[in-house]
Structure formats: C-alpha cells, structure tokens
Amino acid sequence: MTTSNTGNHAVDPDVVEELARLRDSIDNIDAAVVHMLAERFKCTQQVGHLKARHQLPPADPARESRQIARLRTLAENAKLDPAFAETLLNFIIAEVIRHHERIAEDTGNSGGGADGTGNVTDTAPASD
Numbered sequence: 349m350t351t352s353n354t355g356n357h358a359v360d361p362d363v364v365e366e367l368a369r370l371r372d373s374i375d376n377i378d379a380a381v382v383h384m385l386a387e388r389f390k391c392t393q394q395v396g397h398l399k400a401r402h403q404l405p406p407a408d409p410a411r412e413s414r415q416i417a418r419l420r421t422l423a424e425n426a427k428l429d430p431a432f433a434e435t436l437l438n439f440i441i442a443e444v445i446r447h448h449e450r451i452a453e454d455t456g457n458s459g460g461g462a463d464g465t466g467n468v469t470d471t472a473p474a475s476d
C-alpha cells in the first residue's frame with residue numbers, strides 16, 4: 349500500500365518528482381544490498397560447512413579484527429561513518445556465527461567454547 353505523507357498542504361510537483369526520483373534510486377540500492385547480502389550469506393554458509401567438517405570454531409576474532417579495520421578505512425574514504433560500518437559488520441557477522449553454530453550442531457560438532465571462538469577447551473567429537 350502506498351501512503352502519501354505530505355500533510356494537508358499542496359506540494360510543489362517538482363518536489364514530488366525529485367522525491368520519487370530519489371526513492372527510485374533508494375529502492376535500487378536496497379535491492380542491491382539485499383542481493384549482495386544474499387551472496388555473502390551463500391559464501392558464509394559454505395564457510396560454515398567447511399568449518400564444521402574440519403572442526404574449526406565458528407568465530408575467528410582475529411579475522412574479524414582485520415575485517416573491521418579494513419571496513420572502517422573503506423568507510424572513512426567513502427565518507428560513511430566508520431562506527432556505523434563497524435556496527436553493521438558486527439551485526440552481520442553475529443548472524444553468520446549463529447548460522448555456523450547451527451551447522452556445527454547439525455553436523456555433530458559443537459565447535460569449541462560457548463563464545464564460538466574455540467578458545468575454551470572442549471571435547472572434540474569422535475567423528476571418525
């Protein structure tokens with residue numbers, strides 16, 4: 349459903365047109381973000397299976413630190429708030445780790461410590 353949010357006054361048609369043009373671009377960008385995220389999750393699903401097969405921990409904090417440092421620099425160069433970029437990446441990675449943990453559970457490998465890093469001693473499952 350479309351709703352108009354113009355209040356009670358008539359809006360200049362040029363403004364309506366410019367708003368529509370900008371919203372078209374926003375819709376395209378949102379679609380690209382969704383498609384890129386879907387591709388990223390396809391990759392991370394494969395990483396999750398690889399890690400589960402080889403008893404690797406779901407999370408890799410050292411890798412995450414490198415990703416965050418890199419993304420913050422990219423964000424700064426792109427004039428995007430680096431703190432926002434970091435929060436977004438952490439949000440995505442938290443979801444990936446949840447998927448990895450689920451895959452490990454389903455594969456019969458709980459993958460190490462409760463924080464998913466494998467830093468806590470845990471008994472490795474006897475898979476073979």
Ligand SMILES: O=C(O)C(=O)C[C@]1(C(=O)O)C=C[C@@H](O)C=C1
Nearest residue numbers: 392395407408409411412441444
């Ligand atoms: O690179 C990995 O090891 C992954 O599991 C992928 C990924 C990511 O989403 O980028 C997720 C979890 C890890 O802690 C680090 C990175």
